[in-house]
Amino acid sequence: MRFVSYAGHGGECLGILIRDQIIDAQECARHRRLDTSTVSDLVRLIEACVHDGLDVGALFDDPPASAVHDASSVLLRAPLRPSTILCAGSNYRAHNLEKANTPLSGKEPEFFVKTADCVIGPDDGIVSDRKLTKKLDCETELAIVIGKPGRHIPVEHALDHVFGYTIVNDVTARDRQVRTAPSGTVWYELGRGKAFDTSAPLGPVVVTSDEIANPQALHISMRINGELRQSSSTSDMIWSCADLIHFFSTNFTLKPGMVIITGSPAGTAWSTDRELGGTWTPAPGLIPASRYCLPGDLIECEVEKIGILKNYVL
Known part of the structure; x- marks a missing residue:
């Protein structure tokens, strides 16, 4: 997977890049009735994988239409901000x-x-x-x-x-x-x-x-x-x-x-x-x-x- 962060929703959003599309992590979590805060940025997603057993593959499988964006239409940010x-x-x-x-x-x-x-x-x-x-x-x-x-x-x-x-x-x-x-x-x-x-x-x-x-x-x-x-x-x-x-x-x-x-x-x-x-x-x-x-x-x-x-x- 290729994780990105991009400008949107009044802040920075986490997603994965698949060819010319970005799939939004929080929209996928919302669609699956998961806690969206656990995928609000890449550090939190990694923590959720390590500590809570988050299945990242399942999270992004068959995303809703609201989660899919044209990559050319968004502004990429640093994919994570490590302390x-x-x-x-x-x-x-x-x-x-x-x-x-x-x-x-x-x-x-x-x-x-x-x-x-x-x-x-x-x-x-x-x-x-x-x-x-x-x-x-x-x-x-x-x-x-x-x-x-x-x-x-x-x-x-x-x-x-x-x-x-x-x-x-x-x-x-x-x-x-x-x-x-x-x-x-x-x-x-x-x-x-x-x-x-x-x-x-x-x-x-x-x-x-x-x-x-x-x-x-x-x-x-x-x-x-x-x-x-x-x-x-x-x-x-x-x-x-x-x-x-x-x-x-x-x-x-x-x-x-x-x-x-x-x-x-x-x-x-x-x-x-x-x-x-x-x-x-x-x-x-x-x-x-x-x-x-x-x-x-x-x-x-x-x-x-x-x-x-x-x-x-x-």
Whole structure:
């Protein structure tokens, strides 16, 4: 299933996307005399599946006419608004080769957090705030949406805790992130560099895990103004999705609706920025960035089997 959120009924509505139609979850629940509040958003639906045994397939089977909408007639929003986005940086081998690294880069997952305040949806604007950063960068990342809760989750059972997958653009203020000590040692300030307004575009859909049998075999890419900047596979991850679920569950009880983003491939604007330690290497088909992102730029983040997340810089 492909879950979406869209503008309607005076707020945001949850539905599933089937070809060119959206089926509204609350209308289906109302038709079946179920509590509509349990499917008012994706986090609540996931909780209802986990705790109450909601049969999602049955919910959307044979929907009433009032639940069916033409997808082209609605405005999509972020498919969910997680309270916590657990983030793993420096997780692609090729990306680690193109940038200045800290002593721990590639040795253990980088750990930082974004919140619901960072989230925007498809076609929403990424704000270029020159008081915050003059080096606004974008990164396509596969995102894991947690379903079954757990703590200290073993790697071999980690994917059992996945509800689905989506795309997150890890928007970054590079001049806030990358710092150099007088000794020449590089260190990252991941708070101010990563977490700010509009720094987590998310969507356009959440695809349930049954449709993605192997999350380590997905093509992942980014285009800026039509130029291919990133093109890789999730097989280039150092730590797999299962590894990251295990890693983050050591610190947190993972809960329904939490999101884990899994790192970005090579091809960021950082890679061409010698001032910040970039060491871009030519790759077939890729166009090196000549600058960081500016207002008017169209960012297209794509992950195989999920879709394309589009946002303009404002």
